[in-house]
Amino acid sequence: MLKENLEQVEARIQQACDRAGRDRSEVTLIAVSKTKPADILRDAYDLGVRVFGENKVQELVDKYGVLPDDIRWHMIGHLQRNKVKYMIDKTELIHSVDSVRLAETIEKEAEKHNITANILIEVNVAREESKFGVIPEELDEIVEKIAGFSHLNVKGLMTIAPNVENPEENRAVFARLRKLSVDIANKNVDNMNMSILSMGMTNDYEIAIEEGATMVRVGTGIFGERNYAQV
Ligand SMILES: *Cc1c(COP(=O)(O)O)cnc(C)c1O
Numbered sequence: 001m002l003k004e005n006l007e008q009v010e011a012r013i014q015q016a017c018d019r020a021g022r023d024r025s026e027v028t029l030i031a032v033s034k035t036k037p038a039d040i041l042r043d044a045y046d047l048g049v050r051v052f053g054e055n056k057v058q059e060l061v062d063k064y065g066v067l068p069d070d071i072r073w074h075m076i077g078h079l080q081r082n083k084v085k086y087m088i089d090k091t092e093l094i095h096s097v098d099s100v101r102l103a104e105t106i107e108k109e110a111e112k113h114n115i116t117a118n119i120l121i122e123v124n125v126a127r128e129e130s131k132f133g134v135i136p137e138e139l140d141e142i143v144e145k146i147a148g149f150s151h152l153n154v155k156g157l158m159t160i161a162p163n164v165e166n167p168e169e170n171r172a173v174f175a176r177l178r179k180l181s182v183d184i185a186n187k188n189v190d191n192m193n194m195s196i197l198s199m200g201m202t203n204d205y206e207i208a209i210e211e212g213a214t215m216v217r218v219g220t221g222i223f224g225e226r227n228y229a230q231v
Helices: 002-020 038-046 057-066 081-087 100-112 136-147 167-186 205-210
Strands: 028-032 051-054 072-075 093-097 117-122 152-158 192-198 215-218
Touching (some): 057 081, 093 100, 100 117, 136 167, 167 192, 167 205, 205 215
Parallel strands (some): 028 051, 028 215, 093 117
8 A cells, every 4th residue: 555655656746747847856755654653654664765754743753763764854843942952953854944933942952963954934825824834924034034043054945735625726825935935045145045845745746846846745645544533
């Protein structure tokens, strides 16, 4: 099941790249493994998956402890400031920075560990009240402030698009995120580049790739439905 799912997602990524005239190597697939037990992640690992996305610090840390060292862990969920210290040295990229205060905490913890933390800024493009992320109008200001931190590398933007029936409805959201990133890149702010666009989930990753995603976060499409009752 897992093998077939991975093959299907891989084929669809390739097709979306072909439609958009993009090279497959421009898009990183993040296997979103939240709520799934470590032995399932191990199966995915054995099938070649090396990049996993988690949305809870405790879960990420637990799985980090029992799975191989060459896995690259991505924090994709809302991050509480008091938990940064547990995960800062275990993640390749934090997708969900949505305030200067959170960035400040990451900066402090990164300095303690003598590392530079890679982060994305989460943008609430569709202005959904239920979602985290900065609204587009606040982006410039936050980017300028965060760019001054010496232990942070801002690498791009992330968004969680609305939950829609027809993924085409999210095309404009993805196009907007891309436009925002181009606008910021054109300002040539020091300590910052906009090389990563993290957008697209199981329901809409093909559209996201057509609109320029460089990272897609796919959970259900790889691991099947999540059963929150068991967690
Ligand atoms: C759960 C989650 C995903 C994956 O969702 P699917 O619809 O299962 O692919 C992607 N991004 C974030 C931030 C998530 O929390």
